[in-house]
Amino acid sequence: MSSGGRLIHRWYDSSGGWSAWEDLGGVSSLDTPAVSSWGPGRLDLFIRGSDDALRHRVYDNGGWSAWENLGGVLGSPPAAVSWGPGRIDVVAGSLRRTILRRWYENGSWSAWVTAPVVENVQPSIASPGPGRLDVVAVAYGYGLRHQRYENGSWSNWLIVPGDGYPALSWGLGRMDVFVTSRGVVQHTWYS
Template sequence: MRRLSALFGVLAMAAGALLFSASAARAAWSDWTGHGGKVYGTPTVTTWGPGRLDVFAVATDYTLQHRVYENGRWLPWESLGGHLTTSPSAVAWGPGRIDVVAGNVDGGVQRLVYDGVWRPWETIDTGTYRYAPAISSRGPGRLDLFTVGRAGTEDSGLHVKSFANGAWSGWTSLGGDLTSAPAAVSWDAGRIDVFAKGGDNSLHHTWADNGVWGSWESLGGGISQAPGVASWAPGRLDVFARGTDDALYHKAFDNGWHAWEWHAGVLSSGVSAVSWGPNRIDAFVTGNDQAVHQKAWS
């Protein structure tokens, strides 16, 4: 892996500034690492276990590109085809299983599944939405798909449909006044947290505990695009967003919300993040060179 060139050279931070717990104090943020490519929108990342990362991004020909980190090394980018009209979102519900969703040319949602081999692209919903969809998983065989807005309306609220027992549910409206794609994560089978940029440009948050959704809350900040979120254990959340100064910002939940922290960067996209275990976070963005860049906490 190569370090960022002079373009990102000024972005290095004093590492290890987070002191949320004794164990976290022993970890530190890496410098930015560049992964090349020429991409549109926000990359997405998922993991199915320690030491594994799957990164996806939309190439300039609108195909889905994929890069894997495994056994301590990065494999080359590969094309998975398709024609994407939004940034992708990806989740793994277990080893050897990945679901990727994105907008299609008809304004609906398409899905690509890996279960040992890559399956053909399929349309899973034909609605028209304001922003890219997001997908999360509460365990094997469980998916939750989130969109903002509905076709033919002025709706700017969040909507969810779920996959369980081999079938999709209908849509449920969760309200809100949102102006970006959502980001979602589950820290156990009974919990989902969803984030998006609100109409006031702050970070908005809602959650479900055992099927009961809470009210929307603002977590402050001034963000310019869709956030990303990761969780390494029950009760832990790490949210990332592009600020109005195009830098990376981070806000953590660990027995309460911590203050926003600045992590530099020259971003041209939103943020995607994932954790493969305690004290490990990987955040991915598109830089102003149209390449994919990564910052890690470990």
């Protein structure tokens, strides 16, 4: 992201090192973008536009698509993850203190669905394996909330003390969350 709210991108190739910066144009936002990949040569890029709608752009084997407006009224930056080829899940906080979620599967996007959470939220999402999602939401002043999707259904929200940072998974059955508690960064994980 550049200082003017324009999205810029660079990449690393082991044979050539770092590229020059590339301006992706067309969207103005001061938020951090979210990126997901469901396979080699594929990136799905998400940003909350200046109109608070979710914007999406695809890099597929050498070229970028045009920006696509996926709608919604986001109250936080989006987070995105893929649990396998052809599947992407995107979450964001709404202006009504809920979590918005939308997913891509079988060539099309679902409608927006919401999940209530206490207080303001900024969610992150991880997938430690096919058919599994973990959503971690920062409920400012109330710590973290964690909800898991597995076997076709969502768990109840669990409370995790601390203020959270994005959750991520680096392997099958593993999820890591970083939290700050009284100014100290702490790390917890599930495996």
